[in-house]
Structure formats: C-alpha cells, structure tokens
Amino acid sequence: MIGEFIDGPLWYFSITAFVIGVVWRIVAIVRAGLKPDLSIARGSAGSGAVRAIFSRFVPERTVTTRSRLQLIAGYMFHVGLLVLLFFAQPHVDFIAERITGFDWPAVPHWVFIVTAEFAFAGLILLWLHRVLNPVTRLLSDLDDHIGSILVFLVMLTGCLALAQSHESLRLLHLFLAEVFLIYFPFSKLMHAFTFVMSRGYTGATMGRKGVNA
Amino acid sequence: MRTPAHHKTVPHALGVFGIYLLGLCLLLFSTLVDAQEKQPKELPTVQMMNPAAEFWRDVRQRSAPVSGKTQVGGVETGVLINATGDRWRQFRMSQLIPISGYILGGMVILLVAFYAIRGRVPIEGGMSEHKLPRYTGYERMIHWFMASIFIFLAVTGLILLFGRPLLIPVLGKEGFSILASASKEGHNLMGPLFLLALVMIIIQFVRRNIYQKGDLSWLIRGGGIIGKKHVPSNFFNMGEKTMFWLLVFVGGLIGVSGLILVFPVLGLGREIMALAHVGHAIGAILMITVIIGHIYIGTVGMEGAIEGMKTGYCDLNWAKEHHDLWASKAEENGEALSNQEVAKMRGDRGSVPPVHSGLQESGK
Numbered sequence: 359m360i361g362e363f364i365d366g367p368l369w370y371f372s373i374t375a376f377v378i379g380v381v382w383r384i385v386a387i388v389r390a391g392l393k394p395d396l397s398i399a400r401g402s403a404g405s406g407a408v409r410a411i412f413s414r415f416v417p418e419r420t421v422t423t424r425s426r427l428q429l430i431a432g433y434m435f436h437v438g439l440l441v442l443l444f445f446a447q448p449h450v451d452f453i454a455e456r457i458t459g460f461d462w463p464a465v466p467h468w469v470f471i472v473t474a475e476f477a478f479a480g481l482i483l484l485w486l487h488r489v490l491n492p493v494t495r496l497l498s499d500l501d502d503h504i505g506s507i508l509v510f511l512v513m514l515t516g517c518l519a520l521a522q523s524h525e526s527l528r529l530l531h532l533f534l535a536e537v538f539l540i541y542f543p544f545s546k547l548m549h550a551f552t553f554v555m556s557r558g559y560t561g562a563t564m565g566r567k568g569v570n571a
Numbered sequence: 572m573r574t575p576a577h578h579k580t581v582p583h584a585l586g587v588f589g590i591y592l593l594g595l596c597l598l599l600f601s602t603l604v605d606a607q608e609k610q611p612k613e614l615p616t617v618q619m620m621n622p623a624a625e626f627w628r629d630v631r632q633r634s635a636p637v638s639g640k641t642q643v644g645g646v647e648t649g650v651l652i653n654a655t656g657d658r659w660r661q662f663r664m665s666q667l668i669p670i671s672g673y674i675l676g677g678m679v680i681l682l683v684a685f686y687a688i689r690g691r692v693p694i695e696g697g698m699s700e701h702k703l704p705r706y707t708g709y710e711r712m713i714h715w716f717m718a719s720i721f722i723f724l725a726v727t728g729l730i731l732l733f734g735r736p737l738l739i740p741v742l743g744k745e746g747f748s749i750l751a752s753a754s755k756e757g758h759n760l761m762g763p764l765f766l767l768a769l770v771m772i773i774i775q776f777v778r779r780n781i782y783q784k785g786d787l788s789w790l791i792r793g794g795g796i797i798g799k800k801h802v803p804s805n806f807f808n809m810g811e812k813t814m815f816w817l818l819v820f821v822g823g824l825i826g827v828s829g830l831i832l833v834f835p836v837l838g839l840g841r842e843i844m845a846l847a848h849v850g851h852a853i854g855a856i857l858m859i860t861v862i863i864g865h866i867y868i869g870t871v872g873m874e875g876a877i878e879g880m881k882t883g884y885c886d887l888n889w890a891k892e893h894h895d896l897w898a899s900k901a902e903e904n905g906e907a908l909s910n911q912e913v914a915k916m917r918g919d920r921g922s923v924p925p926v927h928s929g930l931q932e933s934g935k
Contacts, residue, residue: 427709471760479764482719486712490883492918517760518753526749 361525364533369456372536379543380551387555399566406565407558414557431483438477442513446470448522474517481510505547512538647840659845667849668732671856675729678860682867692873696888701907703890703898705879710775714880717768723761725859727754732852759833766826773819779806780815785896806897814861825854884913 417429443449447464454461465473485506488494512534519527542548564570621627630651638649647653706714730738731754739747786809792802794810802808807815828851831839839847869877875889887907890898901907908916 427712474760475763475767478761479716479767482716483712486715486719487708490711490715491708492916496918514757518757520756520760521752523752524749527753 361529364529364536368536369532372539373457376539376542379540380548383543383548384551384555387552392559395566397567400568401565403562403566407562409565410561411554411557427483428487431480431487433480434476435480435484438473438480439509439513441465441473442470442477442516446473474513477513478517481506481513485510501545504541505545508534508538508541509547646838653841655842655845659848662849663852667852668736671852672733674856674860675863678863682864682872686867686871691871694874694886694889695892698875698886699888700910701887702884702910702913703887703901703907704883705885705890706883708883711880711883713768713771713775717765717772720761720764720768721858721862724758724765725855725862727758727761728855729859730754731758762826762829762833765822765829769818769822769826776815777819780812782809782812786812801892801895803896804894806894808894814865817858817861821854821858824850825858828854882913882917884908884917 421429444453445463445465447467447470450461450464464470485503488498488502488506512531515527515531515534519531522528638647639651641649730750734747734751734754738750742750783805785803785805789802789804789809794802794804794808828847831847832844832851835844869880873893875886876893878889879885887898887902890901913919
C-alpha cells in the first residue's frame, strides 16, 4: 500500500514539484533583471561570463593553500555525487525506465563503490567543517543543515539498499529521494543550477569593465 | 402388558451388547499385539560398513584440505569440502559471540559501577576564567570524522555479530533480514573510510603520542584514579597515548582484515578469510570496549574533558590538573586566553551580532 504510493503518486508529485520549482526559481531570478549599465563597455560581457563560469572550477592559489581540505572534500563530494547520480547502474536503469526512455553506459561496479566512498568522505568532512569552523557555523542556517543531512540520508539509504535484496530498503531510498526532490527548489540546494548564473553575472560585469576576474 | 415384540427386543439387545463386547475384546487384543510387535526385539546387531564410507571420508577431508583436479578456475575450487569452515563456524557461534557479549556487557557494568562509586571527576579548582587552545579545527574535524565512521561501523558490526540471538526475537526473521542486509552493505561501504580516517589521525597526532619520560609513572599511579594524588602528564597522558597506539595497530588490523573480507576477489582462500574474520571481530570488540571507556570519560566521567574536542579550547584549571606539563608550558608561552576572548573568536552567542538567515540567498 505505502510502497505503491511511494513508487507511484509520490514519485510523480515529487518530480513535478522539482521541475516546476526549479523553473520557477530560475525564471524569478532572470525576471528580476539587471540595473542598466550606462558606462562604455571596455570588454565583452559574454566572454567574461563564459570565462568566469569555467575558470572558477580552478581555485585561486590562496584557496588551495588556506582551504585545502574544503577544496579537496568539496570536489570529492560534488564529483562523487554527480557520478553516483547519473552513472551508477541502478540510477541509469531507473532514469531510463521512468524519465528518458533510453539508457547510457554506466560506470563499473567498483568505480561506483569507490565514488560512493569519496562522496561520503567529502560530505561528512564538509559538514563537520561547517559546524566546527566558527565562520561557517555563523554563516550556516537551518536550511544548510537540512540540505546536508537530506543528501546524506539519501546517499546512506542508497548504499544500504545496494544488495537489492529487500523492496523495503529500495522504497526507503526512493522515499528520501522524493523528499529531497520536493525540498530542492526551495532551498540553497538550488546552487546546483544557480551557480552558473551567479558566476556568469560576476564574469559578465567584470568582462564589460575589462577586468580579468 | 408386554407385547411379543418387546419380548423379542431383550435377546436382540443382549446380542448387540455381545457383539460390542467381542469387538472391544478384539480391539484390546489387537492393541496388545500391536504394542508387543512395536517393542524392539532383542536381535543380535550386525555391524555393516557403508560401502561408500571411505569415499565420503575422503570428500569430507577432516584433516588438511586436499585439493583435487578440476577444470573450474578459481580459489579452492578443487576442494570439495573444507572442514576448517566448520571449525570457524563453531568458534563464532560458541565462543566469539558469547565471550564478546560478556566483554562488552562487562565494560558497561564496570563503568556504571565506577560512576556509582567515584561519580563525575570534577575540576578541583573549578572552571577558571581562562582557556588554552588545545586542538585546531582540522584536528577536531578528523577526530569527529573518525568518531562518526567508527560508531557507524561499530553499530552495524554489532548488529551482524549479535543479530541472530538478540534481534530476531525482537524484530522477527524478516525484520532482521532487512536490517542485516542494510548493515552489511553499509558496513562494507563505510569500512574503507575508517582506514582513510585512521591515516589522517596518524599523520596529525603521531608526534604527540610518542611515549615520553613521566608516562610510566602516570601508568603506575593509575592516572590518578588510584588514590587522590595529582599525576603529572604531557599533552596526552599515558592512557591516551596507549589508546592512540591501540587505534593504530588494532585499528590497522581491523582495516586490513576488513579489506580482505570485503574483497574476496583478491584470491585468498577460505582459511585466510576465516582468520581475517576472527582477527577483525576480536580487534573490533577490543577497540569498541576501549572506545566505550573513551566516550565515558569524554561525556559523563570527567568534567571539562570533551571541551577541547568540542570547542578547540580547554579550561586552564582542567589542563593544569590533567596535563600540567603541557599546560604550564603553554601558559608560559602566553597562550592562555580569557573566556570572553575565546567566545568572541568562536562567535559564540552574545559575543557577536547575529547573522540573519537567508542573507546570501536573498542578496539583501
């Protein structure tokens, strides 16, 4: 009964809430518009935006020395999560069956496991840094903690269901993934999409001023 | 007045009664005969050898496993039955599980009794107005990383070890099956992270855990538990250093044996796997027992003990009472800070203006 609900109506509701919520947030940001810049352009805003979007993946020297652990843990978690989400065999099968209708090559099982290890280590270390460092602790609010814990629980239940031996474990994982999808658009987890816009905005502003930032 | 028909009924009734009686006698007789037949007859027994006994004895291989020839590739595929597997099973069921239970239960009882007798060890001089920086943010982070991984592995490992006798009566077989499957997968996945945490801990803390002059006297005097005399100590006392080295060596054993168990594809045989399991379990029980004591001291056992790992700073009086050799040096170096300074640096409530939530997101 509850399993059918999680597998059926709740899944459709959560994916709908996710898509509509994400689109609504992005449209709201775009519609907010920009102040008119009356100065004479000294460079290309477009190329500045593109440059900033990609160049920010490579950290500044000060970041690599002063926040080395955050940097390493950050990459471990984000790259790990991306690979798990889109290239783990069970996820490829699920997405192909429920969303796209076609599949793509998944990573081998051992890559899946190693990636999960990296993602877990990164997430735990980042969250510990958030609560133990005085600055990040002050900057963090409830939303940050809910987001971190929710991601952790989705990942944990996914790993507990790895054997695929019990339907209840799969349903628990799916249920938490659905809660995550519903929560996502209304939280800071939106940075998965908005990072492109914020980097692009900064890059475009600087590019127009002719600043190589 | 009796009718002729009535006269006829008497012999008829007697006849029916007689038939019933006869039937009853026959039933009794047959039961007795049957009972006699079912009694074992005292016949001379003849020892008959199973003609295939020798064959099956060879297959069973009670002594050392003998490898035969097979076209199936793989580890020990030539061994039909390996008797050492049964020895391992017997050891696990009849010795490892009950003895481990006694050890863990005994530790808990010991600590409860100790707390009842000794109570919480207070800071004799009370909390001071000053603190000493004890652990950096990175040190605290890797400590809690190790702690979270260890607790997860300990809980899932104990579920797997004690689940059958303790949890099946509570959860039922289906419920335990789900929990055991989840625990096994979680344990296997998180296990390698323990080794990662261990390496981080070793690199960061090894220098301060090398035994020094004075450590032995700390041990001889039981770390101050025996008697009321003050026992001098360095940054880490003898007990903490011993726990560190236990973590390094026993934790290393647990990690390596765990990897052997998680990766049967490494090509190791059943005996090495059984040995790895025994080493893994004994090492884990030893470490869990020690860590229970560690958690006890950090939480309810000693006032001020956990502050260093929680905040990065420890109370000056606590430091003087438990790590005076280090504390006096740190104080001489001018490292002591007032509580207000520490609160400000940590951004504790009241020391800095509050940050409104959603500041970054709204861009206000």
